[in-house]
Ligand code: SF4
Ligand code: SF4
Ligand code: SF4
């Protein structure tokens with residue numbers, strides 16, 4: 001069997017040449033060894049740009065929204081976590097299943113590009129697994145039209161895979177006093193640039209118009225200060241509550257390193273405690289806990 | 303030329319901080335930025351360039367412009383008091399020094415002077431630090447910037463193995479160094495450390511002329527596909543200077559403020575009534591590159607990019623301006 005990368009290229013060429021799809025979205029090699037950004041291929045002659053390596057972090061699902069109104073059928077490469085993003089968009093009626101062709105990749109973990117940059121290429125071997133991969137429960141794609149099984153499954157050694165640690169930082173923050181917690185979050189969000197990279201990359205953030213793009217509405221202000229920044233942080237966290245698939249893309253995209261996942265995972269933890277275990281985007285038929293009503297809710301709201 | 307031990311730098315900063323607000327690279331939650339020195343912070347001076355550019359010292363993220371009060375039919379306006387505080391900006395690199403010249407062009411020339419910017423600019427002594435080492439993302443030399451010596455600054459510093467060499471360039475700089483002469487030792491015949499040699503190279507020759515013919519080119523649709531339309535690139539760019547003006551109303555009083563804005567946002571060009579002349583990321587990204595590489599050069603005779611590499615380092619999807627420049631040079635018209 002050939003490598004994942006070779007198979008990706010073969011299939012992309014076939015799909016484009018046969019006209020089954022008009023575009024293939026995958027990853028290509030970026031400016032530096034630790035970057036494998038998204039690539040959009042429409043010409044079969046360009047399929048050799050596609051790559052598969054330990055830095056193919058990007059969840060490509062969100063890009064489907066850009067082609068929502070297009071007639072084209074698009075092929076997308078998806079890792080396990082990415083397919084949860086697909087389910088997410090399907091559940092919200094954001095995309096049509098028959099307009100996407102999903103090529104699943106059995107993922108063995110992705111490395112942390114930011115830490116790779118810090119360590120340098122000479123210490124490539126020491127680059128740790130991305131945090132989200134260390135507790136990932138669905139490395140195999142959940143939804144796909146075909147599955148690529150490569151010979152290079154062990155590319156990223158899964159010895160860092162702990163299956164635990166999901167709430168490590170959340171628990172640390174929970175143990176803080178309210179003052180310490182305030183200092184922690186204001187310390188981080190004072191840095192927030194309000195660039196909205198976290199929102200724009202997020203497959204759970206798919207409102208046609210975000211409240212933060214409506215600064216004249218009076219709901220939110222455009223000042224970049226502590227109060228507005230915290231308002232943004234809390235609002236976004238609550239808007240993705242129950243729908244966040246824990247892909248970690250928001251935190252990775254944040255240019256100033258804000259630990260956004262701790263906020264998301266705190267909410268996930270609370271939801272699981274209050275409404276029972278729920279993994280967003282895993283089961284297409286199971287409605288997110290915050291969009292349904294159940295008279296047996298264990299919530300003691302009075 | 304003067305000299306000070308690296309270990310004595312905090313003392314020098316303390317001394318300047320007696321009279322002025324001193325901004326110097328410090329760590330804030332893992333991010334290096336020019337922050338006010340209070341003697342307690344963790345200095346990152348000399349450890350590569352800051353992630354956040356120095357622009358917000360002159361052009362704050364949010365700045366109140368005036369206050370207003372409405373009582374019956376009369377409105378009273380209260381302008382902001384002139385900013386008198388003296389600033390010392392320590393350790394900007396040659397790329398960022400060039401960015402201040404571009405900001406000066408924008409805010410101070412062509413018949414309009416931005417009062418808010420001018421006051422802060424005039425009240426600031428700018429101290430540059432030469433680069434001994436370039437980051438893999440640095441490409442300042444593409445714009446004929448010398449990493450070993452900055453343009454338009456008041457004082458230039460160089461870092462040696464254990465000291466800083468300090469040289470006043472302007473009278474303003476001379477004046478500042480005089481205030482703290484007891485901490486600075488005069489030296490002669492010191493050899494300056496070699497300037498950094500950026501490895502990231504790009505040839506910008508002819509790029510403006512090429513872009514002048516490319517407004518409708520298909521390239522923009524291609525290159526913008528992966529862009530998220532976030533503001534990371536523009537907010538971290540030392541030369542991006544767009545702002546929005548809005549107000550905060552509370553009953554019968556309120557204030558007008560301006561705050562950073564980004565051409566990568568949809569709201570940026572949305573008109574009253576909903577029309578948007580830059581409806582998709584294709585037009586927005588085109589604007590960003592044309593602004594840097596065509597419009598600013600046409601208007602001010604210099605490129606609007608200084609090769610600091612911040613955007614290509616932090617763009618979540620690796621939109622790399624050097625690659626864009628290379629590709630633009632190659633596309634057929
Ligand atoms: S909030 Fe963050 S982790 Fe959750 S789905 Fe959005 S990008 Fe992914
Ligand atoms: S990506 Fe980071 S800096 Fe940008 S808006 Fe989100 S939290 Fe703020
Ligand atoms: S180029 Fe990159 S940083 Fe800039 S708006 Fe697009 S995704 Fe964001």
Ligand code: SF4
Pocket residue numbers: 535538539540541542594606607608609610611612613614623
């Ligand atoms: S465009 Fe990018 S490299 Fe150029 S000055 Fe701005 S942030 Fe720096």
